[in-house]
Amino acid sequence: MIDWVVFSVAAAAVLAGALGVVFSTNPVHAALMLVMTLFGVAVLFVAQAAHFLAAVQVIVYAGAIVVLFLFVIMLLGIDKAENLRAEPLRGQRPLAFLAGLGVLTAVLMLARGAWVSGAPSQVATLSGPGSNVAKLANALFGRYLLAFEVTSVLLVIAVVGAVVLTGQEPAAEPTEPEAKSTEPGAKLTEPGAVEVTS
Amino acid sequence: MVEAVWLIPALPLAGFLILAIAGRRLGNPRAGWLATAMMVGSFGATLVVLAGLLGYEGEARSVTQTLFTWVPSGALQVEAGFLVDPLSVTMAMFVTGVGALIHLYSIGYMHSDPNYTKFFVYLNLFAFSMLMLVLSSSFLGTFLGWEGVGACSYFLISFWFEKPTAATAGKKAFVVNRVGDFGFMVAMFLIFASLGSLQYVTVAAGAETLSTVTATAIALLLFVGAAGKSAQLPLYVWLPDAMEGPTPVSALIHAATMVTAGVFLMVRINPILALAPDASMIIAVVGALTALFAATIACAQNDIKKVLAYSTISQLGYMFLAVGSGAYAAAIFHMVTHAFFKALMFLGAGSVIHGLHEEQDMTRMGGLRKWMPVTSGTFLVGWLAIAGVPPFSGFWSKDDILANAFELSPLLWGIGLLTALLTAYYMSRQVFLVFFGGERWRSEPARTSKSKATKTKVAAGHHGGRVPHESPWAMTFPLAFLAVLATLGGLLNLPFPGWTVLEHWLEPVFGENLRHLALSSSTKLGLIAAAVAAALAGIGVAWATFGLRGGRVQGLTPPVLARGWYVDDLYRNLVERPGRALSNFSATVVDQKLIDGVVNGLAASVRAGGERLRVVQSGYVRNYALAIAGGTVGVLVFVLVRSGV
């Protein structure tokens, strides 16, 4: 019984957040709605006995990525409200709706095949010894070690890329004009020459 | 000695190559002397070969020298080589001899022309082609020379190509020749198909195996080619226009050598002709009709060269009449004497034109006898020869032909006799108008005539005034030489027993195909008398009309004759107009609208398609994202369908 309650509440949160992201005019509101969705998903992870992932989800996604979003919003100042009524591109809205609907229908119909497969949905936890973390760790460092290592390389590349992309170009630096001194009595001194003013 | 035959065409070829490469450096007049020297050398080589051939006897006088296998293609094996026999040596002798004289003449005639070296380049090339034509051992080799002389004729007729009429005349000559060449080619195909070879020796040997139909077809097709090259009906129309070229060209190509190529070809195939009496008859009839036809037109021409042009067509008709009657030796005899006196008269006409500062209209000449003695003296010799006055050469050769024609058909003989009368008439008219009578060139005002560069020459004072002058020795020496030949040429084949040198010499080439006259002596005498009477009558009428003091100058030139029986106009309406209409149609409708339309339309449609498709590239990221979403839906649906949901 309690599972259904948890599921309903979490699902409601997820859906509300998703709709909130799409329909918020203010990007900051949208980011906060996203956080609500992420929390809901984390709850659902826990309900499916994927505890480690739920923790990682909250820490990485909600904690880092959304914060990054908010940083960029504040940095660029593109937090102006967007006019959701107007759609400059012709036919984009109806077609987008159709595409979304099409994707939904197709996915649902594809998933139908496995609904009746009678997967052991009674038991929430995975089989095998150890806790969820242990099982996950065994899989990551055992079977999926290569992917793991490649992912670390990917992270390095991402960091380098970010630095390169956002680095300042050297020529764009405006240089300060030299000899700005306007004090009377002071003369320009050439390098190496010493002039003594009395 | 016979092996030296390759030198005969090689020397003019060398002259051509040297002049083509270094001619401009040699300059005027050395280039001309080099070309003439080559021709003289070629003549010398011919004499050497003749001497060698005389060393053989009878049937053995047919030597083939093969250089290499030209076409080694399966069943068709054509050797490149020379056939030395009495016929080819005779042809080579007068081609090189008369050719050398005309080369010499050209040095004087063309000395003030800016394209002096180019002229000799073409002349030597022509000589090479003509010699290949007569000396080759196969039909294909002859055809090579045939096309070569056709091309050189085109080059030389339109030598002064800035003049539109000259350029047009060159094209006309070439195109009309092409019609004839078509016949030649088809005949070659037939010969190969029925006899398996194109070598003369092989064809002559195997000729008896031909059926009458095949032989007739081959003969008639070759005659089509000959009619084109030798200006017979209906392909003669190019020859009068060819007078646009310089006079030495008219003398060499259109009197003495190229136009005789057709006669030579027909004589060459006498074994085939012997099997096709119908073809021979047709040839004789066409020849006779052409002779009469051209003679009538010549009576009404005022241009000094046009008279000679139509006269050439007429005399060629005589030669074909002889060929058709089986009198091959007579045809060759007349060819040789005609080369002498016609070249003489053409060169004389050139001398007159040169002396009168490019005047060509006979009604504006007159009384040149005392101003140009050598020219008129030699021209008179040529006149008497062509008119058929004994003892000049033309009398003997023409009479030979008429006698053979009489034996074939009295009607054809009658036509020939009438032509002889007309020939005497128009030639005499020409002589009286040009060399006798009043000096009409004195009183004529400045003309807007067709003669080229008249005003500039007079204005520049090039010849110091407008009094005619005799030509330099380079021009008068060939005239004198040819006059001697025209006088004595009859000795080649006098119709008395033991004096028929030429006929006896050519015997091995013809064998039994040669017609031997079976007329009684009284008939022969009667024929001779008739011919002489016709000649004198023609001369007399002309003298009475034009020669007497106070005789007429203009007149007796009805338009129908002056315009050549309107044949050119007929061809214009029958051939040129539809051809031009077809060309215009093809150019505008087919090419511009259809083909260009398709090609351009293709490009236009591609562009239009591109314009339409351009809409997709809106540049908006969201549109592209939409496209991706659409594609995703597509893939999912595909998977759905394939997994059988």
Add this chain to the structure above:
Amino acid sequence: MSVPGAWYLALAAVVFAIGAIGLLVRRNVLVMFMCIELMLNAVNLTFVTYARMLDDVGGQALVFFVLVVAAAEVVVGLGIIVSIFRRRSGATADDLSMLKG
């Protein structure tokens, strides 16, 4: 009794669709990015559900990787957005139309 996996899958599908529509409809670049995150979360949920249903921990491992890659993607993506929109505020995705053919 646990909730059957089917409900989770349905929920994930709906969230994915909402994210897709949002990506196509919104013009603000950062909101579009957030919609992408929505879609990724939906996918994560699906993976975890299947890991439970098929009793394979590989599903959870894959979610782990998706998380890492999503993080890297956000870093780089935001870097790009920063470098493009640094100089002009109030720019939307529609202003980047230089690919127009």
